[in-house]
Amino acid sequence: MYIARRSVLSLIALSAVAFASCKRSGAGGGGTAASSGASLSSEIVVGHYASLTGSTAHFGQDTDKALRLLVQEVNKAGGVNGRQIKVVTLDTRGDSAEAANAVSRLIDVEKVEAVIGEVSSSLSLAGGRVAQRRKIPMISPSSTNPKVTEVGDYVFRVCFLDPFQGKVMATFARNTLKFDKVAILRDVKNDYSIGLADAFKAAFTAAGGSIAVEQSYSQGDTDFSAQVTAIKGTPAQAIFVPGYYSEVGAIARTAARLGLKVPLLGGDGWDAPDLVKIGGDALNGSYFSNHFAPDVATPKAQKFVADFKAQYGQEPTGLGALGYDAGGVLVEALRKAGSGGPAALRDAIAAVKDYEGVTGKISIDAARNAQKSAVVLKIEAGKPKYEATIAP
């Protein structure tokens, strides 16, 4: 035991030495001390922590590509108050401990003025706690769990929250599709799914509709025939399935196989190319809410899609669009804050109002969340198409 403890201590000592030397080499190009360094250096350093590898790699890669596209455009146009922006991206590998480390390193070693990240709510929570403690503003592009910005007054986001999506689909199902009875099929292992389902139920019944039946599954299930068979025995006109794409695809196929011909409704957890790969034709005619539709008509969005395609040879996802807007909101705030340091930057982000982003107009509210509209997409011939915009 004693030996074990000693070796742990020496390990800590070693890593501290390693960390200190890292710190020195990292700050080599910048200023001397953290406080004065920020205003004196010619570059604005912005940190980004994202899952560049691992099972959610495409989340982080899409966000990073879009963020770099934005920074490139801003720099080409002269930068912010004459200073160029430099983005430093660190990989979280989709791991929350790694996310906290990455934010520490961005602040201590890279001396960033603000942090952008993450996509997953659990990682944003971990990174947000570090940013809050060090009083460096952080903007999450696409974490929708309500808890993320409750961490503290330095944590912001540019996307809407989970409950809002449930409300959006309830409004859409009730007012646009004129449905009276909808079944709910929620993933009981997933807080996101439960949150959306609860919000949908509350809003749909408040609007005069009724829930035909509530069924559930657990993430990782592959057999949904029991649930679909049970729903088939009810007069449901649609099924609200706020899950992730792989189960949703399988549920759609099962429904088609068992002759249940009603549209499925869902949220941004559907937004992945694999959704249609798994669900195939069975998903045609289904709707889901999202942050962004690549075929939405606003000029700013169209320019973003065209630029992104020209730069990377692929269409941007909703996550990419949010990464672009997170960067946009930050640049706007940096312009206003000038060289006032992190506290002034925080106040400037909190004051952002009616920022015209590619995912819609963004206003930061008192709870540091974005007030903005959602889009509803319809899947037609295996492709999601813009259908409607639902305001908050």
Next chain:
Amino acid sequence: MTELIQQIINGLSLGSIYALIALGYTMVYGILRLINFAHGEVFMVGAYAGYYLAAAFGIDAYVSSGREFPLFLAVVVLLLAMLLAAALGASIELLAYRPVRNAPRLTPLITAIGVSLFLQNAGMLVFGPNPRAYPPILREVRFELGGVILTNIKLTIFVVAVALMAGLRFFVLRTWTGRAMRAVSVNLDAAKLMGIDADRTIRVCFATGSALAAAGGILFGLDQITITPLMGVLTGLKAFVAAVLGGIGSIPGAVLGGVLIGLAEQLTAGYLSPDYRDAITFVILILVLMIKPEGLLGVVKQEKV
């Protein structure tokens, strides 16, 4: 009523898949008194073998041009996948179990868990962790009888499962190799003294069980739409419970157990709550172990002291 019949049909097809996997557990246990926990992963590898073989035979071209994947190619895919899985099963036996065959009973059991974890993680590395849509090796045709939906896939699952089980029964009861298997299962050393090549017999047993699991894997993929490298964990455990329920070591018992577990799971999900679908299997396991530990069709072996 139609809903109940539909749930029963769904349960039967799911149960047939459990039965195919349970056969592998029961055969190996019958011979070596070893619970081969890696069997669920052989099932997973079988499903992926089918996936890649179908791709190698150009199923994408058939799908994109709207043509049906030829039936004979589907059969070739099934047989090749079974062959690959048989080779995998025999290799696992050779590399992992044979060296510890004479060690205390716990050693091979822990080895089996190790092989299982190794294959799960190797699967995630090689195949990728994301779920994949299974290719339409068989085109789905739906029949409707008074509101009850039946698909050719569910029928095929049932027919293939029954045919393979009948074949296995014939193999074990009527062939020399099968006879050798039964002899080894009664007493390994005595069988050796009678001139039976015990190593070969055990190898054949692993290969046969693995081939059946691969068939189960492909049918599972067709029926359940997505496959993942971790699909063998829970499915394998349920099939193991099916083998215990039917009486481990008994071939008809494995089939009966599989079908009963499939039905119990589906009816629980349909009428109680889908949240309990996995729990019911293990409730059954506990009840069997408490009330009738030898299983429904198992035989009580008297230990001579």
